[in-house]
Amino acid sequence: MDFRIGERGEALRAEVRAFLREHLTEELAERCHRTGVAHDDGFVRAMHEAGLLALGWPEEWGGRPCDPLDRCVVEEELSKAEAPTYGVSTTHMVARAILHAGTDRQRAEIIPRALRGEVLIVLGFTEPECGSDLAAARTRAVRDGDEWVVNGSKMFTTNAHIGDHVFLLARTDTSSKHGGLTVFLVPLDQPGIEVQAVRTISGERTNITYYRDARVHDDWRIGEVNGGWRVLGEALQEEHSTGFGASMLGLLEAAEGWARTARGGAGRPRIDDPDVRERLGRCAAETEVSLLLQRRAAAMAQRGDTPVAEGPMAKLFSSEALTRAAEDMFDLLGPDAVRSRFTPGAPEEGRVEHALRFSLGTTIYGGTSEIQRGIIARRGLGLPR
Ligand SMILES: Cc1cc2nc3c(=O)[nH]c(=O)nc-3n(C[C@H](O)[C@H](O)[C@H](O)COP(=O)(O)OP(=O)(O)OC[C@H]3O[C@@H](n4cnc5c(N)ncnc54)[C@H](O)[C@@H]3O)c2cc1C
Structure with missing residues (x-):
């Protein structure tokens, strides 16, 4: 096997370094460090304008062709520089789950915006009582007409305080552990959701999120009812x-x-x-x-x-x-x-x-x-x- 980065990868590396010199300013690096938030709307939009946000995505969605090995180079440069891209990684992880398991409408509404840096999606998997064993999730979603009503809490919902949607793992059937979970894309800006800051040892800001009769339309269920474990499988593989x-x-x-x-x-x-x-x-x-x-x-x-x-x-x-x-x-x-x-x-x-x-x-x-x-x-x- 040959893991050397070829000419194309090295050219991409030079492109990313030039981008970082221009856009990862001292002021931005200091702000990210002081707030503990590894996301910045302006930086992500600049990545889009520089053609660095949609690397490796299908061209039909506005993607730029890029081999996984060359994408490694980009990720290496961004993480070495501590660039604020955590929000991009969670958003794109969800966009990929929607690409595979979503409806045409979900794909059309989310993927182009995700690839232009216009939407921030956060992950709502872990709960105060379960993290590694995600299938033990207890946050409930109960159907009410065309909507679902969500009650429960999620731990470590990083970026929930600035996000647009949470990719939420919820229990929709208590009779089966893995077969009773469904995934929803829940809008964060609603009265039924409360976000509280949690500071970690690294200075990173994450959150605990509370759901009290929060609502999500059935149009924003990703995959089948009780089919959430399958949808999640692919996303977690990437994580x-x-x-x-x-x-x-x-x-x-x-x-x-x-x-x-x-x-x-x-x-x-x-x-x-x-x-x-x-x-x-x-x-x-x-x-x-x-x-x-x-x-x-x-x-x-x-x-x-x-x-x-x-x-x-x-x-x-x-x-x-x-x-x-x-x-x-x-x-x-x-x-x-x-x-x-x-x-x-x-x-x-x-x-x-x-x-x-x-x-x-x-x-x-x-x-x-x-x-x-x-x-x-x-x-x-x-x-x-
Ligand atoms: C900074 C930070 C950011 C995070 N961001 C997010 C986020 O955005 N969204 C989100 O949903 N989650 C997020 N998480 C949660 C993270 O994914 C969980 O903390 C992690 O999965 C562990 O779960 P837990 O904390 O519940 O620990 P537990 O699962 O309770 O584990 C406790 C201990 O038991 C061990 N253990 C558990 N099960 C087994 C097993 N089967 N075999 C052997 N050992 C086991 C674990 O390794 C660990 O040492 C974040 C966490 C941190 C620290």
């Missing part, structure tokens, strides 16, 4: 195929930048210290493995194969490697490492300190490490449950 190799690359660059400028005993640059080099070398090797695992999953998608175990391997390895590397780099920088961004004297603008806090969530969302190991064991190795 389980994310990776954090690019975040490791950002961390490595920060640590290397520090090692080249910081001075140790006798005024020698810290990078001359064998211990520093060894740690940077270890981080570089794990970064490379993470990126290669992600590219392998993309290469499989390019061939038309589904990376059922390979996607989870990339997510599992890269999130745990990021956590290991962030701890190691934090230790390497010593007391200065605790200074966070915008604090005078913070080394490398506090990127190592932030990486440590950020890394801790990466082994949880998008499927925890234990869940990924379970998928690899069952689907990859064929082991019993």
Whole structure:
């Protein structure tokens, strides 16, 4: 297998870097960092205008042809730069679910707007009592004429405070666990929905959302009644195929930048210290493995194969490697490492300190490490449950 990025991919990389230089301004980066919100309408519209938002989507929907392997390059550049694209990823995940399972009207109304950056869709799967075991969802949707009435609560509904719709997993039948779930695209701007902020250790703002007689028209049911588990399956497959190799690359660059400028005993640059080099070398090797695992999953998608175990391997390895590397780099920088961004004297603008806090969530969302190991064991190795 050849995971090298070809000329077309490298040209795309240059295009994304030029875009980021122009649009990911200091002011925007600081705002995202202070608010903990990884979405910005203006930035997403600019991505659309630059032709970077609809990469890999079918041309009939306004997409720009792009192989999965080349798309890896774009994602690597955006995440290394910490560009505010979390809202894009959830919106596009739902748009793809609608492409596969939605009605013609749902496709026509949502997909073009999603690809122009005109709609923000958030994910309402996790509940206070269930996350990994999503099929245990208890939020109820009960039919009332042409509408459904929703009652319950969802945990970690990231971006719900600025979103247009929530892709909501609801229980429509209590007699079957997996066979009693339905998915709806619920408008967030209505009196029956309350959004409360939840702050995470990384500074990210997420939310808990409450549904009290919230309403959604049956036209916005995605897929069959009680067929939600199937609709969700494909969306989750994509979530389980994310990776954090690019975040490791950002961390490595920060640590290397520090090692080249910081001075140790006798005024020698810290990078001359064998211990520093060894740690940077270890981080570089794990970064490379993470990126290669992600590219392998993309290469499989390019061939038309589904990376059922390979996607989870990339997510599992890269999130745990990021956590290991962030701890190691934090230790390497010593007391200065605790200074966070915008604090005078913070080394490398506090990127190592932030990486440590950020890394801790990466082994949880998008499927925890234990869940990924379970998928690899069952689907990859064929082991019993
Ligand atoms: C920052 C952040 C943002 C998020 N954004 C969203 C969002 O936008 N929308 C959304 O719907 N959700 C979101 N989530 C939720 C996330 O997907 C869940 O937190 C995750 O799926 C874990 O679920 P849980 O928190 O209920 O933990 P639980 O499922 O209760 O797990 C608790 C522990 O038990 C382990 N465990 C559970 N089941 C098994 C098993 N079968 N085998 C072995 N071990 C197991 C887990 O690995 C974990 O260590 C977000 C979470 C975070 C932290």
